[in-house]
Amino acid sequence: MLGSYANASDAQLPRKRKRPTISCSECHRRKQKCDRQQPCFHCTRRGKTEICLYEHTAEEYMSYESITTELGTVENASISQIPSDTRPGSEAVIDQLMSRQLGYSSSCSTGTFKIVSQLGEPDRNPATFANSRRNNDAAAQYLGLIREIPHRKYVNILVHSFFTNVAWHYDVIEEAIFRDELSDWDQVSYTALKQGPEYLPVNTRYFPALLLQVLALALLYQPVQYDDILDDLKYAPDIDFSDLASDYSTAGHRIMCMLGSRDMPLSKIQAGLMKACFEKSIGSVIESWHTLGSTIRDAQELGLHQLSPYDANKIASDASKPREVKLRRKLWLVLHLWDAHMAAVLGRPMATRLDPRVVRSTSPPTASPPQDQQEVILSPFDIILCGYHAAFKYLQDIHDLEVTSKIAQETVQKIHNAVVSNISRLPAWASSPSPTLDCKYPWLPAARETLITEVYFVLLALHRPFMSSISTSRVEALKAALQMLESQNRLFSQAGSHMHMSFTLVFATFDAMVLVAATYLGFPNDNLELLPASMKCMQWGLARLDAMRSRNTMAGLAYDVVQALYQKVLSCISLPDPPALYMDGSRNLNRLAQASSGDYPGQEILHITGAMANNKQDLDNPLRQEQLFDLVYQDLLGKSQALKQTDTTVLRQEQCGEPAHDSFWQLMDDLT
Structure with missing residues (x-):
């Protein structure tokens, strides 16, 4: 036993x-x-x-x-x-x-x-x-990644291109500071690099990650007429700049992952934001959202979210570096705006909250231009601040809005009235062209149109959940969409071909066009006085997307989807027999240029034929729906101009049903 x-x-x-x-x-x-x-x-x-x-x-x-x-x-x-x-x-x-x-x-x-x-x-x-082996391995890995950085002569060209064509969008990388850090990086010896990144100063060891993201965006936004010397960077016959840009961006991201989040400088936050921008520009929206989330957590680790109410005197007299304090505030504001816009479109929770009191205002708003505009000193970030105080600060409230709540209508009306009032009080340089300032600041015309689209996107997002049940919300959402489309047309005429990769030229146009189509497909007898302008805006939007599709695959996808919706609109409403507008050739680009200089012509309605008739898409295709989902749920900051808002009493509950949830798939199910 x-x-x-x-x-x-x-x-x-x-x-x-x-x-x-x-x-x-x-x-x-x-x-x-x-x-x-x-x-x-x-x-x-x-x-x-x-x-x-x-x-x-x-x-x-x-x-x-x-x-x-x-x-x-x-x-x-x-x-x-x-x-x-x-x-x-x-x-x-x-x-x-x-x-x-x-x-x-x-x-x-x-x-x-x-x-x-x-x-x-x-x-x-x-x-x-063990430590010796780890150091050797880390040094070898670090050396392998920084070898992706091209020769200094190519770096100089691409850095100049970045600060000319890209940096103004968010203004979170100061050129003078960046070039100083680049100069410091050039002084790092090979002997120091072989010892491993932990032997380098913190700012220096992270700088290659930021540099590679800057080079990636510069390559992505290269114009058609670029410096031929950049062709030397291509290591295969069929490679293009977008492929090189992906290589650089991936290498920069691997450096960030390798170094981790311990003892990180602000340059890692900058690099993360640029990485998210790059991913969104190539259509990797879900990846961009995740990159943004990681960057926000890194920023919180550095305490960027712990902001006190803005006090210019306190910041100027701060014993620490005043420029660093300002940069921290700028970075957190831009991260919050990305978070708010992506949450509004993707329908995901927001990771940030921002008290408007911690954000500085621009100069006192005035409807009249200053006496001497030569005296006006602007930066691209002033545009962002104008947009924030006019409309963007309400995005977190819109995101928190419960559509079925009894007080939702009152909240929407208050926000609408506040945004419309703020638009009327925008500084002159932010609301209308200024030959003097536009010449002094080449980025200002495009930044102004970007601001206008973004402001009206807030109104569109505010009223969109109530479109199916409240007529006044339907009208205001349609007006906001038309403003966005007109501003996008002006922006397209100002931007060179290098901006065809910009996600704002695709997503803002697409979002607004889908809303216009949904309005007339769901309610064909409403808003007929805006029908001619709506059809023109959709047609010009299709022309823009078609012109960009050779460089931007997302533009091609958006074109196919909106063209199918446009055909459905034509089949359910009565239109007079219009002249034809063909989607190819120089004709449509010339018409775009004419439209950008002022209002669209009278009551003329242009009917797109030809290429559109041969490109019908099946919206019931599961693959198409998956691609469409990725495209729609990535609207960040758009662009537009001011349409007169005549009625500031916004909401009137109708008896036809309950307010609908702001669901894109519910909308598409209704349309198809």
Whole structure:
């Protein structure tokens, strides 16, 4: 009986693991797939590089793998060759260091290797060997990534292009500071780089991540007539600048992941924001949203969200660096605006909240231009501040709005009246062209149209949930959409071909056109006085998307979808027989230029034929719906101009039904 009990006890003992653990100790403990790097990806991302240790070395694992492959089964494999003592600093590890890294032969009986073996384990901190290996691996990985940075002559061209064509959109990277950091980076010696990134100053070690994102955006927004010397960067016959841009952006992101979030500078926040912008520009909207979320968490780690009410005197007299304090506020505001706009479109929760009191205002708003406009000093960020105080600050309230709430109508009316009032009080340079200032600041015309679209997008987002049940909301949403489309047309005529990659030229146009189509498909007998302008705006929008589709795949997708909706609108409403507008050739671009200089012609209604008739798309196609979902739910900041808002009493509940939720798929189901 005792024997049987003993056998039963033995049977309950856990079986000893017969194969070695190949993951690092942390990945093994957390049951994660380890990439066997030193440090591995997961430990790097979690900032735990110092505890990324392995039970067996890579060489032992490779030897073990070859044995198991030869014998066919793990059970038959002999692991007697694997040293039992593989602790850092043990004799086995010392032997490996000497034979495999220093090159000493283990078979020589009288050489240095034999002497060290006979002396036994040196009196040395055991962690030193592991730390040395980790440093060497990190240095090699870092060197491999920064080799993606091109020669300085190409960098100079691309940096200039970035600050000319791209930087004004968000104005969170100051050119003077960036060039100083670039100069400092050029002074870093190869010897210093070989020691590893941890031996570099914090700002310096993160700078390549920001530089690579800047180069990526500069390449993405290259005009058709670019500097031919940039062709030298192409390493394959069929490669284009967007491919190179993806390479640079990926390398920059890998540097950020490698360095982790410990002791990070503001340049990592800048790099993360530029990465999100790049991903959104190429249509990777979900990836952009996730990148934004990670960047927001990094910013919170640095305390960017802990802002006190704005006090210019306090900031100017701050004992720390005043420029850094201002940059922190700018970064957090832009991150909040990205978060608010993407939440409004994607229907996802917001990760940030912002008290308007912490955001500085621009100069006192006035409807009349200053006496001497030459005295006006502007920066692109002034445009963002104008938009924030006029409309953007209400986005978080709109996102929190419960459509079925009884007080929702009152809230919408208050926000609508406030936005319309703020639009009327915008500074003259922000609301109408100024030859003097437009010449002084080449970025101002495009920034002004961007502001207008963004402001009217707020009104569109405010009224869109109530379109199906409240007639006044339907009218106001339609007017806001038309304002966005007219402003987009002016912006398109001002922007060069390099801006065809811009997501704002696609998503703002697409969002507004879908709303216009939904209005007339759902309520064909309403708003007939706006029908001619609506048809013209849709036709010009289709022309713009068609012109951009050769460089922007998202524009092509948007064109196909809106063209199908436009055909449905034509089939359900009565129109006089209009002249034709063909979608190809220079004709349509000339008409676009004419339309950008003023209002659209009288009551003329242009009917798009030809290419449109040959391009009908099936909206019931699941793949098309998935692509459409990715496209629609990525509207950030749009662009538009002022249409007179005649009725500031917005809401009147009708008896035809409950307010509808702001769901794109519900809308598309209704339309199709």
